[in-house]
Amino acid sequence: MRKVRILFGFIKLLMPEPLVALIYIGRRATVAGRVIDTKAQAVGELVALLRDPNELPPVEESRRQLAAMAEKLGKPCPDGVSKSDITLPGAAGDRPARVYVPQGGNMQAVQPTLLYLHGGGWIQGGIETHDGLCGALALQSGLRVISYHYRLAPENPFPAAPEDILTAYRALIEGETVLSVAPEQLVVGGDSAGGNLTACLMHDLATADIDLPRAQLLIYPGVDARLETPSIRDLQDQPLLPATRIDWYINLYLPEEQDRLDPRVSPIFSETLSNQPEALIIAGGHDPLWDDAQAYAAKLTEGGVNAELLNYPGQIHAFMSLTKVIPQGNDAVDQTADWLRRVLNA
Template identity: 35%
Template structure:
């Protein structure tokens, strides 16, 4: 369980919040989705990690029956003979915001730090495309990676999932679906401050009402756009905690932050994975807030949990090292 007593928020995060207040920036829930997307794009660009080593990139699309799903492939300069391991990365943004561009720095860094091919998915966003559109898109992207592994230079037996926030929810649900969807399921999942249950509100919604980049009010705005029907919020593809069993999912790393309304549900999901027999590591950060991963340029300490995730992924993707 997460303690109700937390240490003070990281000083760099506090400084960001102070400047945000002084700018009189409206919270996302008081904007139209398109306006909020523009703000999120510009904010992520300004606060992203500074990338020191670039990966080679290639933009492709995954054809489905109704539409094409854009993806971007990041390749490290060092390629493994016989196919490289891969990471399917799913961006956050409450299913309403975000894109490949908002998480571009993270994907560059994952590719070069893990020595893996990273496949970023530009899934459809709510409210234009509510649940289950986003889930269907990331599932299609995973199938594309598996079916085209040879052409992509990927070893299909060494594929991991990763995502932050709403992307963490999609990654968690994808890990559950792929237990039976493919011959070789993913071998790891990394979830940064994930959403795991939108059918209810955890204690974190009471704790974080204002003064943070993500509040209870913002989460409700995201949830209402993504899953306006109450019935959909109980679907495990939207709320992975609602799955009957988590047994057989990929070994997990879950990273939570104390100053985050999603903290409790992330911790509860880690506990549930363990109970259902899934090897799970839960890293809890007492002095961090939601979205620190996309703010590495102004919160230098965000590099610590990022590097921990890199270590976890390397251990799973390069088991013989």
């Protein structure tokens, strides 16, 4: 019976959205008045069938699960994009990176650029899991995108990731790499843990008085490691990112004695928020990190930063990486590409 339910779950993902909406008439999940998108609910139900939220896998198995989900539910890198694998400096040695430009573009010249930091709970994900998203952003914005693979926990716990990213950023803007990047033509961004690391980088740069990028892109970021918001509580059983997984990720990432209020862990507590660059923050209403995004946008705005908040009240965590099956993920990619062109005058 379970195999039949799983098969039907996959079939629902391939159905046209209006037909899926008919299936869910009268039984769409609602949280704090936010009604879930029908395709997002179908994804969540399938994930719940495929993995038990209370049975955490070995780290390597979790990494394989994320890679499989990215391959099956996310669109591949589109045609019309040229890619090149390179290395960029990290705090403990060179790290893998991938450069994307619209076909015919010069990968090395000074040009508007997005430095992208992948998500994955600080323990998984990488260049391959975010290849489709980075390629789509490069094609649709017309910009160069650099995807950077920082060190992962638990093999390399905090502060390895933020130190790698700070090292790579400094090398890029100081002309120490094969790529030419000017801070005023640079946006730094990422999703989930990558959004957290983007915000942490802004704190590090402002604290060290290093040139800031033109803007920051925070896609469903986690910015408060206390995990006490209403959306964390209300969505503790959301299949894509249940509370058990969030706790597991953080406990693998942070040393036991680490202060969770450190701005390099919880950037919402940074005292540099009024000195930060323009931001686009994207949030899903059925993502436990919904309130993190709302609170961070408010904090930046209070500090005088132009922070644009792009809310999708019916969406789940990682929906921009599920573009084969969630149409609103494609809309968010479109909106993000438009914003990137606008802030970089590209």
